Amino acid sequence: MALKIGPIEVDPPVVLAPMAGVTNAPFRRLCRTYGAGLYVSEMVTARALVEGNERTLRMVRFDDDERPRSVQLYGVNPVVMGEAVRRLVDEGVDHIDMNFGCPAAKVTRRGGGAALPVHHVLFRSIVRAAVQAAGAIPVTVKLRMGVDDTRLNFLDSGRMAEEEGAAAVALHARTAEQLYSGEARWPAIAALKDAVRTIPVLGNGDIWEADDALRMMAETGCDGVVVGRGCLGRPWLFGDLAAAFAGTPVPPAPDLGKVMATMRLHLRLLADLLGEDGAARDFRKHTSWYMTGFPVGGDVRRQLSQITSFADLDRLLDGLDPTMAFPPEASRIKRGHTRGPRAVALPDRWLETADDPTPPAGAELLVSGG
Numbered sequence: 254m255a256l257k258i259g260p261i262e263v264d265p266p267v268v269l270a271p272m273a274g275v276t277n278a279p280f281r282r283l284c285r286t287y288g289a290g291l292y293v294s295e296m297v298t299a300r301a302l303v304e305g306n307e308r309t310l311r312m313v314r315f316d317d318d319e320r321p322r323s324v325q326l327y328g329v330n331p332v333v334m335g336e337a338v339r340r341l342v343d344e345g346v347d348h349i350d351m352n353f354g355c356p357a358a359k360v361t362r363r364g365g366g367a368a369l370p371v372h373h374v375l376f377r378s379i380v381r382a383a384v385q386a387a388g389a390i391p392v393t394v395k396l397r398m399g400v401d402d403t404r405l406n407f408l409d410s411g412r413m414a415e416e417e418g419a420a421a422v423a424l425h426a427r428t429a430e431q432l433y434s435g436e437a438r439w440p441a442i443a444a445l446k447d448a449v450r451t452i453p454v455l456g457n458g459d460i461w462e463a464d465d466a467l468r469m470m471a472e473t474g475c476d477g478v479v480v481g482r483g484c485l486g487r488p489w490l491f492g493d494l495a496a497a498f499a500g501t502p503v504p505p506a507p508d509l510g511k512v513m514a515t516m517r518l519h520l521r522l523l524a525d526l527l528g529e530d531g532a533a534r535d536f537r538k539h540t541s542w543y544m545t546g547f548p549v550g551g552d553v554r555r556q557l558s559q560i561t562s563f564a565d566l567d568r569l570l571d572g573l574d575p576t577m578a579f580p581p582e583a584s585r586i587k588r589g590h591t592r593g594p595r596a597v598a599l600p601d602r603w604l605e606t607a608d609d610p611t612p613p614a615g616a617e618l619l620v621s622g623g
């Protein structure tokens with residue numbers, strides 16, 4: 254069965270996870286060259302969008318040929334969220350995902366991010382406002398399992414999202430307290446699939462290789478997968494996923510020569526958006542992901558993390574052996590975020606005031622991450 258998110262057919266049923274600071278238009282373009290699916294933008298804050306923040310407006314730019322155009326929004330206020338959605342729809346966006354899983358302490362401490370669904374009346378009203386403002390454009394909801402194991406609310410939140418007209422619900426199968434530690438708890442995805450019957454359920458967490466996606470679908474019954482850290486430094490994972498879902502052999506992993514060609518291309522795509530200097534700075538984090546598992550030495554890694562130009566990258570890569578094989582264990586080495594667990598900071602009496610529909614103040618700082 255093909256995955257349908259509202260009117261959008263997502264085939265194969267693969268979604269690039271929104272990742273702040275990563276899933277900008279150049280990275281999405283790179284991923285799209287390998288596979289197909291739905292590629293979600295970096296998270297943008299509803300209030301910043303409504304206020305016309307320049308950096309935020311730059312984050313919702315799309316390549317002319319990018320379809321569907323998918324944006325992740327973060328917000329805590331139904332009115333502001335509705336207005337942000339209206340603007341995005343007017344701009345021609347095809348899909349809006351809402352982030353209710355951000356575990357950053359500065360956000361949860363103020364009742365935003367993964368803390369927000371605890372206030373279920375407010376959560377419901379934010380989803381409702383977004384869905385109403387979106388009209389025919391599908392709105393999806395991305396959740397974690399809850400604040401911690403004593404406050405698991407993803408089944409209730411998923412059902413509420415379904416009732417309010419969300420087109421799909423995605424679960425990162427960890428609590429906020431877990432952050433990125435341990436294994437994602439896929440049985441929770443199966444439980445959500447049981448609870449939410451009329452819209453697709455997307456599973457998220459620890460898909461490192463294409464087989465993991467098939468296994469998650471088989472084990473949980475979910476309708477599609479959301480892939481985050483597995484594609485950091487490995488955008489060809491989307492090609493592997495397309496092959497696996499088509500039942501054809503997964504292509505062999507690239508040697509270092511091919512990885513280096515991908516790096517050069519990625520940096521140049523970034524430069525089209527950010528200029529050479531900005532691109533080089535942005536690309537530094539990617540270099541460590543591309544080099545994950547390759548025995549290139551600490552000195553090269555360090556220098557790669559300090560590049561300021563195309564020439565820097567070229568000079569460093571020219572010194573490496575392009576025939577080096579991709580280390581088999583490298584695919585499963587965690588990258589991006591790895592930390593946790595950590596107790597979740599909440600506002601005073603947050604749990605005791607779960608029925609309060611008032612948007613929390615100060616929880617819409619420009620935040621990054623989920």
Ligand SMILES: Cc1cc2nc3c(=O)[nH]c(=O)nc-3n(C[C@H](O)[C@H](O)[C@H](O)COP(=O)(O)O)c2cc1C
Pocket residue numbers: 270271272273274275295296325352353354355395425437457458459460479480481482483588589590621622623
């Ligand atoms: C660098 C980075 C940035 C992230 N930013 C966001 C974000 O802005 N919004 C969001 O919903 N999740 C964000 N996430 C979480 C991912 O979307 C995803 O839920 C999580 O990484 C688990 O999936 P994975 O195991 O496939 O990585 C981020 C993750 C990483 C590694």
